[in-house]
Amino acid sequence: MNFRKPKEIATPIELEGYEKSFLKLLLLRMLRAREFEEQLYYLFLTTQMPGTMHQATGQEAVAVGVASALNPDDYVTSTHRGHAHCIAKDVPLNLMMAEMFARRNGVCKGMGGSMHLCDFSRGMLGAFGIVGAGIPIATGAALSSIVRGTKQVAASFFGDGAINEGVFHESLNMAALWNLPVVYVIENNQYALSMPNDLVSAVSDLSSRGCSYGIPGKKIDGNNVTAVYEATKNAVEKARNGGGPTLLECITYRIRGHARFEPADYRNKEEVEQWKKFDPILRFRRALTEHSIFTEKDLKELDEQVEDEINAAIEFAEKGEKVGADDYLQYIYESPLEGFMK
């Protein structure tokens, strides 16, 4: 098993031609995603949080780079590791946090939790806890946009593990066949739970998986937020103008374990340490100060702003009413069925 070195993948972070406000937005979205999950981790440690969660620490540039290239009414499907995707799509932090706490004012009324976050008012069609399940659903949203003539684009996030599911192939085939406006994003964090790519994929170049369907595949430094943004922007423009689907492979790294307290000791320590140095937030901050776009002081202010936002979200969530025992009854069908057997 040979691990992928970040040096082989890293590309320079380009900042030319961007509005300062846009770069700030990219950074804010990444910081929010990171801080949200760091606080969750603490809340789990202190057993204040029910359920489980999967952290995307180190993968924030993929979520933010992709979502920032979409319009607010474009569609996204996400995964069990979906907090960052939601945050990047501007799902309100308060509502997300309340959902984590299983409160009635949560974004899913406390019925979904970490693995099923969604916000239809922001095109966020769902985090799916079944690996690969969101891929055909995003494809269907793209088909729907064609039928309704709305020009909306759908982006589907999924991990390197999902490309071995049948629906990945079925969806790519139909999207290419029907020229659907969809962008497929392999968030290659290099591990499907414990299994590294090279033990589960017959080809090491995952972006080449599109070629069976005539879908162009592009490999990107997934820890470089502007590189992810540029690649997605091109793919989205192409899709919106009738050019069909694109497959993006964003190479990144899952700094933490698979879930909550999973130690990930199947990984080489040196590998983890190397990747920590290529942390997408660290790299972006460095680029921003090196290009004198922001000062250290500016960055510190942004850190504090985000910390305040997350603390406010926790406060909002804690004040929320807890889910009641009978709440679920109103969400099984549009109107409850007669003859509920109990």
Added chain:
Amino acid sequence: MTRKLSLSEAIREAMVQEMRRDSNIILMGEDVGRFNGAFSVSKGMLDEFGEKRVWDTPISEAGFMGIGIGAALTGLKPIIEFQYADFMFCAMDQIVNEAAKLRLMSGGQASVPVVMRAPQGATGRAAQHSQSVEAYFMHTPGLQIVMPSTPYDAKGLMTTALRKNDPVLMLEHKLLYGAASPGGGKALTDTTISDIGSDVPEEQYEIPFGSADVKREGTDVTIIATLMMVHRSLAAANELENQGISCEIIDPRSLVPLDEEKIFESIRKTNRVIVVSEDIMRGGVTAIISSLIMDKMFDYLDAPVRRVAADDTPIPFGPASEKKVIPQIEDIKTAINNVMKD
């Protein structure tokens, strides 16, 4: 005004009339367009509605089911045809984990108005084209299941299904279609099929889900049956009339929701009941319905509830074996005689 229609014509008329009224309805499935559907149900629909509303899909059940869900989440109402009910198992994840659960997981944000249609029942096609699948889906909260035994019921139930905001599964029996397969020569038939309910109004009408229908009035024993078993029960009842046994036949028409009251009303009159279904005995629909009756109607019963269902086996090819496995008129007569003796 009414005319005689076959079951397949009645389903088609319901789909076509509602598609003319509601431009968000699309039809997807294998061979549904150019080939008119494997059982001719969608004959002429591609010509009338064009390729943006009638989608001939690849053989990718999980993929096109997921696409249907994505389309449903974003404003369309897809009708998904599975060529045989057995093929639904390829799409089980999308049906069970996504379509059925999304409303609850999203705290009521998501509606998944898909209408799935699938032909089932044993017709000499052996184990993988014969299964009756209703129990799998009755076990899936979030779905509603309708099963039309007559053309009249089929049109009304389909019209209602297309106006729901939740996933609906319509299970159709191949022997009841009354139409030739375009590739297969003459129509499947069975001499015991009654022509009840074949007068179908031209105009649209709805049959509410959860409204069982009395297919035959009687006083001595209640028979609860669906699809082909309604017709075999009618034949059995007609034969037993000469021996002085008066059978009442109740067709639930929808298994979810189930019209408990109409079933109980009949039992209060007859005090004896048999439940007949073409799905298997173990964990099957007859088990669910008979336990419900025992729970709620024990005081009204003069005899134990008797069940008639298929043997616990994959459907064998050999005609003599298939006939033994699937409930026949004689089996229903025996059960009636037994329940009368108890």
